[in-house]
Amino acid sequence: MNDLSRLxxxxxxxxxxxxxxxxxxxxxxxxxxxxxxxxxxxAPLGDAPVLHLDDLATHEELFGWTGRLRDQVTGPLSRGxxxxxxxxxxxxxxxxxxxxxxxxxxxxxxxxxxxxxxxxPALAHLLWMDLPAAESWERGRRRDGPALSAFWDGWxxxxxxxFSADPSRPWADALVRQLPVGYEWLEGTPATxxxxxxxxxxxxxxxxx
Numbered sequence: 239m240n241d242l243s244r245l246x247x248x249x250x251x252x253x254x255x256x257x258x259x260x261x262x263x264x265x266x267x268x269x270x271x272x273x274x275x276x277x278x279x280x281a282p283l284g285d286a287p288v289l290h291l292d293d294l295a296t297h298e299e300l301f302g303w304t305g306r307l308r309d310q311v312t313g314p315l316s317r318g319x320x321x322x323x324x325x326x327x328x329x330x331x332x333x334x335x336x337x338x339x340x341x342x343x344x345x346x347x348x349x350x351x352x353x354x355x356x357x358x359p360a361l362a363h364l365l366w367m368d369l370p371a372a373e374s375w376e377r378g379r380r381r382d383g384p385a386l387s388a389f390w391d392g393w394x395x396x397x398x399x400x401f402s403a404d405p406s407r408p409w410a411d412a413l414v415r416q417l418p419v420g421y422e423w424l425e426g427t428p429a430t431x432x433x434x435x436x437x438x439x440x441x442x443x444x445x446x447x
Contacts, residue, residue, distance in 0.1 A: 245412075245423065246282045248363075249344060255362035257316035260344045262286075263352035264414075265406040266367030268397060269378025271416055275367060276348035283344045291349025293325035293337075300396045304356045312360050315341050350397055353406030365423070366410035371398070 252260050262283075264276045273290065280286040289311060294303035310323035318341050324333040339345065347357075353364040367374075371394075379390050407413075413424045 242279065242282050245279070248425075249283065252362040254343075256312055256345075256360040257341065258318050258343070259315045259341050260362040261312075261315075261360055262344060262346045263357070263361050263364045264346060264348040264367065265351065265353040265364065265410070266414075267369065267371045267374035268350050268393060269374040269376070269381065270367035270369040272348045272350075272352075272367050275365075275414060275416075275421065276346050280346050283346070284342070286344040286346050287339050287342050288346045288348060289323075289339055291347065291352060292328070294323065295349075296326050297328070297331060300393065301351055301354075301400045304354070307357070311339060312357070315339070315345065316360070351400060351404070351406070353409055354400075355404050358409060363412075364406065364410045366407045366413050368407075368413040368415045368424075 249260065249262055255261050262279070264272045264279070266272050276288050280288050291303065291307075294306050294310075295301070296303075306323070311321040314321040320341060321339040322336045323339065324336050326332075327334050351357075353361070353366065358364065369377075375390065375394050379387065382390065401407075411425070415422050415424075
């Protein structure tokens with residue numbers, strides 16, 4: 239049995255943070271496993287909608303997507319309206335057809351910078367994938383292959399600068415750590431986290447990120 243139920247119960251009990259919506263953020267370094275964990279968390283949350291911040295970032299604005307997020311996503315959600323955002327196509331280097339994001343009771347936002355300063359007031363809970371930058375980036379480079387080596391060189395510089403100016407980890411409500419099978423999380427801020435819960439099932443151990 240997947241013991242995410244305790245975390246799910248905790249998230250369901252939170253008060254709304256963005257209009258009628260509870261926004262749950264999954265942040266961490268690129269390659270730390272945010273997308274996989276967000277998908278596994280969304281399922282027991284009633285197939286909660288998931289917004290990938292890669293869909294709002296662009297080659298020119300790796301971290302300059304705050305305005306698009308506010309105008310296209312958090313603004314409508316705060317009014318109880320369905321959000322509509324244009325996802326960025328990283329191959330075509332242009333925005334694609336709009337997608338809808340329902341104002342569900344819980345919505346998951348995952349991506350590097352999901353816990354940034356401008357977004358935190360709208361968040362009900364911030365989860366940080368607790369894997370060091372160097373290890374995360376190595377996993378990401380291995381996943382994407384040598385064709386994206388130059389992109390990763392630029393990305394790591396930009397990510398380091400972003401977290402230096404606007405760190406998320408100190409503000410996390412819980413730290414999530416991947417185990418050989420499943421996850422564990424430490425509730426509370428990094429300075430006070432002390433309650434250790436283990437998730438004993440991992441549906442896709444061959445794809446750890």
